[in-house]
Amino acid sequence: MKVTILYDNESRQRDLKADWGFSCIVEKEGRKILFDTGANGRILLNNMRGLGVSPESVDEIFISHDHWDHTGGFSEFTKERDGKIKVYIPSSCSSISGAGEIIRIDNFFEIHDKIYSTGELQNIEQSMAVKTEEGTVVITGCSHPGVQEILHAVRPLGKVKALVGGLHGFSQFELLKNLDLVCATHCTQYKAEIESSFPDKFIQGGAGTVIEL
Numbered sequence: 098m099k100v101t102i103l104y105d106n107e108s109r110q111r112d113l114k115a116d117w118g119f120s121c122i123v124e125k126e127g128r129k130i131l132f133d134t135g136a137n138g139r140i141l142l143n144n145m146r147g148l149g150v151s152p153e154s155v156d157e158i159f160i161s162h163d164h165w166d167h168t169g170g171f172s173e174f175t176k177e178r179d180g181k182i183k184v185y186i187p188s189s190c191s192s193i194s195g196a197g198e199i200i201r202i203d204n205f206f207e208i209h210d211k212i213y214s215t216g217e218l219q220n221i222e223q224s225m226a227v228k229t230e231e232g233t234v235v236i237t238g239c240s241h242p243g244v245q246e247i248l249h250a251v252r253p254l255g256k257v258k259a260l261v262g263g264l265h266g267f268s269q270f271e272l273l274k275n276l277d278l279v280c281a282t283h284c285t286q287y288k289a290e291i292e293s294s295f296p297d298k299f300i301q302g303g304a305g306t307v308i309e310l
């Protein structure tokens with residue numbers, strides 16, 4: 098599987114714009130899921146172009162939570178698809194409209210073979226989990242429910258291999274010790290501390306970061 102960060106507070110390529118927000122493309126067995134849409138649709142589409150991801154190639158959208166820096170690019174993106182796209186949102190999310198099909202998620206749910214939602218945790222956010230041969234890859238928006246709760250929710254899938262996304266004010270670093278890879282990005286407050294605690298497993302985030310697992 099592959100995660101390509103499209104939108105982030107930082108950028109790794111000169112032609113990609115940095116902006117507060119998060120979006121990435123999750124690819125698994127030929128399926129492309131747009132995870133969140135950043136804050137601004139023009140920046141999202143610009144960065145998609147820069148990374149060679151056409152809007153037409155996206156199969157579905159997964160929205161982690163109803164904050165503007167994750168949903169802001171949604172309507173501009175869906176216009177590119179004349180609204181004909183399926184979107185998975187956490188149940189409490191109210192700002193999403195204009196999609197072909199909206200699927201509200203409450204509980205742990207298998208979206209596709211080996212691709213899961215944690216369900217909406219703490220009435221605010223869902224994370225994505227992708228099962229691979231070597232363990233589960235967890236992708237988060239801001240981790241508002243807390244990393245501990247997110248990791249707990251994916252326990253039925255077995256070993257967690259990687260964590261990618263925003264970790265907000267997360268500071269229980271010992272929870273990461275058994276992971277192989279951590280890409281703590283977007284709103285993560287203690288990026289530098291996580292990197293210095295786990296230099297071997299830390300990957301820099303930012304628009305343009307590609308992680309193949």
Ligand SMILES: [Zn+2]
Pocket residue numbers: 162164238239241
């Ligand atoms: Zn948030």
Ligand SMILES: [Zn+2]
Pocket residue numbers: 118119164166167238239263283284
């Ligand atoms: Zn955020």
